[in-house]
Amino acid sequence: MLDEKIFDSREALLAALQEDCVAVLDEALKERDQASFLVSGGSSPAPLYQRLSQIALDWKRIQVALVDERWVEPGHAKSNETFVQKNLLQHAAGQAPFLGMKNSAETAAEGLAACEQAYQKLAQPFDLTILGMGPDGHTASLFPNAEGLEEALTTDSLCSAITAHQSEVTGEYTERMTLSLAGIVNSCRLVLLITGDEKLQALRAAQGEGPVGDMPIRAVLRQNKVPVTLYWAP
Numbered sequence: 001m002l003d004e005k006i007f008d009s010r011e012a013l014l015a016a017l018q019e020d021c022v023a024v025l026d027e028a029l030k031e032r033d034q035a036s037f038l039v040s041g042g043s044s045p046a047p048l049y050q051r052l053s054q055i056a057l058d059w060k061r062i063q064v065a066l067v068d069e070r071w072v073e074p075g076h077a078k079s080n081e082t083f084v085q086k087n088l089l090q091h092a093a094g095q096a097p098f099l100g101m102k103n104s105a106e107t108a109a110e111g112l113a114a115c116e117q118a119y120q121k122l123a124q125p126f127d128l129t130i131l132g133m134g135p136d137g138h139t140a141s142l143f144p145n146a147e148g149l150e151e152a153l154t155t156d157s158l159c160s161a162i163t164a165h166q167s168e169v170t171g172e173y174t175e176r177m178t179l180s181l182a183g184i185v186n187s188c189r190l191v192l193l194i195t196g197d198e199k200l201q202a203l204r205a206a207q208g209e210g211p212v213g214d215m216p217i218r219a220v221l222r223q224n225k226v227p228v229t230l231y232w233a234p
């Protein structure tokens with residue numbers, strides 16, 4: 001079941017989503033010592049993170065962690081860790097403890113056990129997870145028919161290693177670490193943040209019939225464990 005919040009502009013979407021994120025995190029901090037906030041990379045969430053970074057939340061009690069990562073070193077232009085450091089972990093949010101996915105292993109598959117061990121220490125279930133979606137129907141780094149996708153959709157672990165088929169969407173960085181489906185639904189709230197008509201059309205296609213493998217976002221849309229809220233603007 002997808003709760004849809006449709007906005008006339010990205011500005012209106014960002015204002016509403018910022019407010020909703022703050023409310024969820026604030027509420028979590030009232031109930032527990034530590035909250036956990038799982039964040040995707042990509043271009044869509046950048047303005048949201050920039051807004052949230054300025055908000056006076058009790059960030060030192062909010063564990064920020066990645067939804068997925070390209071298997072590149074921090075500092076690399078395509079590193080989600082660097083993207084989150086630059087866009088979210090600034091100003092007030094600079095106090096937040098951060099957990100990335102990239103470690104010293106040669107490959108994501110070799111780094112999986114250490115990543116899993118670290119992620120198991122996060123406050124669970126995650127209080128809020130921000131997901132994006134590509135026009136190919138991927139979310140996190142669950143890419144269509146990727147190597148490791150079947151495992152990522154069935155494992156009980158929080159994390160999975162994926163090798164995507166190279167496409168315009170993946171670019172050359174096809175080796176990924178990602179939350180598994182179990183990791184994604186190990187959240188109290190899921191936000192799906194997409195903009196533009198192309199992605200809305202892709203979402204509508206994903207809501208139709210068809211194999212999860214072709215559009216992995218379908219696994220998130222078809223589960224009924226965690227509420228998913230769509231935030232969309234043109």
Ligand SMILES: O=C(O)[C@H](O)[C@@H](O)[C@H](O)[C@H](O)COP(=O)(O)O
Nearest residue numbers: 040041042043044132133139140
């Ligand atoms: O590592 C990544 O790129 C993201 O985690 C990925 O899953 C992203 O959410 C989608 O690709 C949408 O990205 P855009 O918002 O840039 O379209």
